[in-house]
Amino acid sequence: MKETAVLERFIEGKGLRHSKPREQILSVFLSIEQHITIDELWAAVRKKHPGIGYATVYRTLKLFAECGLCSEINFEDGTTRYEHSYGHSHHDHLICTSCGKFFEVVDSEIEKLQERLVKRYGFQLQYHRMNLYGTCRNCRVGIDRRAARTGVPVHSGKGRAAS
Amino acid sequence: MKETAVLERFIEGKGLRHSKPREQILSVFLSIEQHITIDELWAAVRKKHPGIGYATVYRTLKLFAECGLCSEINFEDGTTRYEHSYGHSHHDHLICTSCGKFFEVVDSEIEKLQERLVKRYGFQLQYHRMNLYGTCRNCRVGIDRRAARTGVPVHSGKGRAAS
């Protein structure tokens, strides 16, 4: 099913009303393949549809989340981001703490072990969030160069996750 | 080394000053084995030491984080929590979405696979955050009972993590 159809069905199913702003926001949202903040999406939406207000983007994104078109992600930087979720399967994130570059990753073995882990505690897993923070190869080159200049090594060695 | 000593050394090392509020906050913080919010800690601190202000608790917690006495955690509920980190090794969290009960967990196999995963992308892991959300056994009993009464099944079956 197409995303617009997903939205329409959801709206009808809940006795809500169709509206232009929602269609326009969906169209712009789908055109951007990113982990986008409300402000960023609002800016993009306004370029094509100047009248639309922040609150409408905000409310519409919540609606999209409800009908499975998007999901919220949190990289602990103080603002929520949204990503497409319809037709996109589950994935986790690998984020460079230096330049912000990220990858979407899945490791099926880890996913299996997560199931095993929660079962040990009598839990039934609903969802999980796994963010791996580190430095990408590019940034390490820069860091090493700086370290060579200053004589101060910046990263410690093996770098096993802590805290 | 004792936690108070960790704090003292850090303070001396940075040329800061000892102060009663910091000692008092540390003492109360250490007495509470929880994932506590600033407000909760402030409330607990004020019971014993009424004069202490929110800002001081806030600043002191940041200080503790700097010297490794506590670390921040984020359960995506809008407020940051703090947990003891001195003498506590890395762990992840298993959280019941129904009652809020949680477990601190570690799966060494997962930790190894995380290393392997990031290497594939040329990253050097610094730290990670893994939160597993689900329903605990107790809550499922309640849910099943409700379902039996209403005839509406609440959880779907296998329940593999999504989103």
Next chain:
DNA sequence: TTGATAATGAAAGTCATTTTCATTAATTGG
């Protein structure tokens, strides 16, 4: 004891949401 200055408490400021409310726009029964 004293001067320099770090620490503190109260209050004000930020900033990302979240809600309110008057107005606009879908929907629906005539």
Next chain:
DNA sequence: CCAATTAATGAAAATGACTTTCATTATCAA
């Protein structure tokens, strides 16, 4: 099509969790 009903919207105000400011207090080295 038309009017009544009420959901949706935009602008602005309100929230809430931090963060910072600033006048005052407490430390501490000399």
